[in-house]
Amino acid sequence: MKILVCITHVPDTTSKIQFTANNTKLDTAGVQFIIGPYDDYALARAVELRDETGGTLTAVNVGEAETEPTLRKALAIGADDAIRVNSFPKDSYFVAKQLAHIAKEGSYDLILMGRESIDFNGGMVHGMVGELLGIPSFSPVMKLDVEGKRVSMAREIEGGKEYVEAQLPLVAGCQEPIAEWKIPNMRGIMSARTKPLTVVEPVSQETQAEAASFQLPAAKGSVKLIDKDQVGELVRLLKVEAKVL
Amino acid sequence: MAILVYLEQAAGKVKSTSLEAVSFAKALAQKTGEGEVVALALGTMDASELAKVGKAGASKVLYASDPRLTEGVIQAHASATAQAFKSLGAKTLVLAKSSLGDAVSARLAIKLDAALVSNVVELPDLSSGYVVKRSIYTGKAFAFTPVAKENKILAIKKNAIELSKEGVDASVESCSVSLTDVDFASKITSTERASGQILLPEADVVVSGGRGMKGPENWGMLEELASTLGAATGCSKPVSDIGWRPHHEHVGQTGVKVAPSLYVAVGISGAIQHLAGVNSSKCIVVINKDPEAPFFKAADYGIVGDAFEVIPKLTAALKAQ
Ligand SMILES: Cc1cc2nc3c(=O)[nH]c(=O)nc-3n(C[C@H](O)[C@H](O)[C@H](O)COP(=O)(O)OP(=O)(O)OC[C@H]3O[C@@H](n4cnc5c(N)ncnc54)[C@H](O)[C@@H]3O)c2cc1C
Numbered sequence: 001m002k003i004l005v006c007i008t009h010v011p012d013t014t015s016k017i018q019f020t021a022n023n024t025k026l027d028t029a030g031v032q033f034i035i036g037p038y039d040d041y042a043l044a045r046a047v048e049l050r051d052e053t054g055g056t057l058t059a060v061n062v063g064e065a066e067t068e069p070t071l072r073k074a075l076a077i078g079a080d081d082a083i084r085v086n087s088f089p090k091d092s093y094f095v096a097k098q099l100a101h102i103a104k105e106g107s108y109d110l111i112l113m114g115r116e117s118i119d120f121n122g123g124m125v126h127g128m129v130g131e132l133l134g135i136p137s138f139s140p141v142m143k144l145d146v147e148g149k150r151v152s153m154a155r156e157i158e159g160g161k162e163y164v165e166a167q168l169p170l171v172a173g174c175q176e177p178i179a180e181w182k183i184p185n186m187r188g189i190m191s192a193r194t195k196p197l198t199v200v201e202p203v204s205q206e207t208q209a210e211a212a213s214f215q216l217p218a219a220k221g222s223v224k225l226i227d228k229d230q231v232g233e234l235v236r237l238l239k240v241e242a243k244v245l
Numbered sequence: 246m247a248i249l250v251y252l253e254q255a256a257g258k259v260k261s262t263s264l265e266a267v268s269f270a271k272a273l274a275q276k277t278g279e280g281e282v283v284a285l286a287l288g289t290m291d292a293s294e295l296a297k298v299g300k301a302g303a304s305k306v307l308y309a310s311d312p313r314l315t316e317g318v319i320q321a322h323a324s325a326t327a328q329a330f331k332s333l334g335a336k337t338l339v340l341a342k343s344s345l346g347d348a349v350s351a352r353l354a355i356k357l358d359a360a361l362v363s364n365v366v367e368l369p370d371l372s373s374g375y376v377v378k379r380s381i382y383t384g385k386a387f388a389f390t391p392v393a394k395e396n397k398i399l400a401i402k403k404n405a406i407e408l409s410k411e412g413v414d415a416s417v418e419s420c421s422v423s424l425t426d427v428d429f430a431s432k433i434t435s436t437e438r439a440s441g442q443i444l445l446p447e448a449d450v451v452v453s454g455g456r457g458m459k460g461p462e463n464w465g466m467l468e469e470l471a472s473t474l475g476a477a478t479g480c481s482k483p484v485s486d487i488g489w490r491p492h493h494e495h496v497g498q499t500g501v502k503v504a505p506s507l508y509v510a511v512g513i514s515g516a517i518q519h520l521a522g523v524n525s526s527k528c529i530v531v532i533n534k535d536p537e538a539p540f541f542k543a544a545d546y547g548i549v550g551d552a553f554e555v556i557p558k559l560t561a562a563l564k565a566q
């Protein structure tokens with residue numbers, strides 16, 4: 001089985017989000033970039049499946065040169081090789097076009113990624129890639145097993161989950177608890193340095209919904225503390241002041 | 246001209262978030278001059294429920310009653326919706342952001358050659374072009390997205406608009422869609438759904454517990470508080486990781502993002518990843534025994550105290566009024 005896992009390069013979940021250039025660019029000063037947490041789940045499951053079925057695992061990212069350490073980390077965790085599509089990921093459609101092209105060229109059987117990126121939270125790249133390739137897509141997938149061509153999945157729905165049976169090839173947007181995050185070990189880190197990382201140029205420049213500018217939410221007022229023996233006062237405030245009861 | 250709304254159902258009833266999408270579409274149609282709002286219902290549904298979609302702002306409901314569409318088969322839902330969109334001659338599709346909505350709308354964006362904007366928080370600004378405001382960085386910021394494509398899909402975030410109840414009953418028209426085996430190639434073999442509970446992503450009030458609750462045996466008091474408030478229950482990630490609560494209750498960056506009117510957090514420290522899932526709430530109440538807990542900085546109201554003491558008192562005070 002040939003597995004493709006799509007990796008985003010995103011600010012760490014603890015990052016303070018700020019913008020520069022007249023609110024048109026993320027201020028990356030002091031921001032640490034990581035593999036998207038959902039992509040990290042997809043990668044962990046992909047490594048397990050590759051080890052079980054003895055196939056190959058390629059990691060791909062659409063990003064400029066600064067994303068290479070993130071791809072190297074995916075190699076350290078267990079991907080066999082990596083591809084970087086050399087462009088800023090302008091919007092979901094732009095990214096989906098590049099990924100669909102890579103997936104088609106490489107005839108991958110299983111395409112995994114996170115359910116959404118944690119920067120733009122679109123949650124649409126997996127579906128777009130599936131439709132562009134004319135193959136099924138599923139998300140958010142919390143369990144995925146492969147037996148021959150048959151794929152058994154659990155997909156989270158509001159208030160529960162549904163079990164789905166499908167056939168390869170397919171695309172899945174993953175989330176926990178599909179697998180446990182893997183931390184690269186020393187051997188992985190050493191071998192990642194020499195694993196192949198190919199850089200290719202984008203196949204299309206088309207976008208559909210590119211963000212033009214950004215805004216931070218209004219600052220929150222300070223908390224009103226209520227004595228623990230005055231819970232009735234909290235009820236009153238929720239009713240008359242906050243008007244939420 | 247019309248705007249199409251993709252409706253989702255839970256046990257035969259239209260989801261409240263889908264009704265919000267209808268109200269959003271109605272206000273949008275008034276703004277853009279796109280005419281009426283037509284809603285699409287897929288799968289077996291309660292027909293009397295469908296007329297009620299009119300109250301939220303739709304003038305017509307297209308009802309594709311194919312029972313195979315009752316479950317959310319992603320490919321089939323995308324094909325059926327694309328057909329309805331084209332035969333209606335619509336240019337805009339509105340839907341609520343959800344597990345199924347995300348999966349279906351992404352495929353539709355390609356099928357309809359439409360610009361898809363997700364997590365939309367308010368009506369687009371038409372003063373220069375068509376600019377959509379959406380929530381990004383898990384609620385930590387907003388992005389303004391100009392859309393030039395003729396076909397548009399807006400996936401709205403909860404509370405993007407107030408649900409309207411002023412409309413009149415809609416006419417319900419049956420709608421036939423032609424679906425192939427390919428659309429149903431994947432099969433939903435079974436579904437597990439918590440029954441009789443308010444669904445977390447749709448809830449207007451949420452009561453969440455964290456590791457400070459000490460164990461699953463203590464959830465009874467949170468459930469009682471929740472039922473007094475008509476709330477859904479949620480939890481922090483470690484709580485679902487240890488298995489005290491089911492995964493679909495996990496709130497935060499890597500779990501469910503909620504946007505209720507009232508979020509009550511009990512024994513949750515308020516780690517930034519948890520806050521990311523609740524920062525769209527209108528009002529946040531924090532109960533924590535540690536006055537230094539970071540959650541207090543994100544709260545509107547707080548009580549510093551032991552949950553096991555405060556919760557029963559709070560439930561009693563709510564019941565008393
Ligand atoms: C990439 C990533 C993603 C993550 N995603 C999420 C996510 O989506 N959601 C999420 O929740 N977390 C997430 N986390 C984990 C997060 O960082 C925190 O570890 C987690 O939220 C802490 O959960 P908690 O508040 O229940 O537990 P703790 O941090 O242990 O806090 C327990 C709190 O309970 C209080 N307490 C104890 N006893 C009592 C009592 N008797 N009465 C009142 N208060 C009491 C304590 O003062 C403390 O503040 C993520 C972490 C990472 C790295």
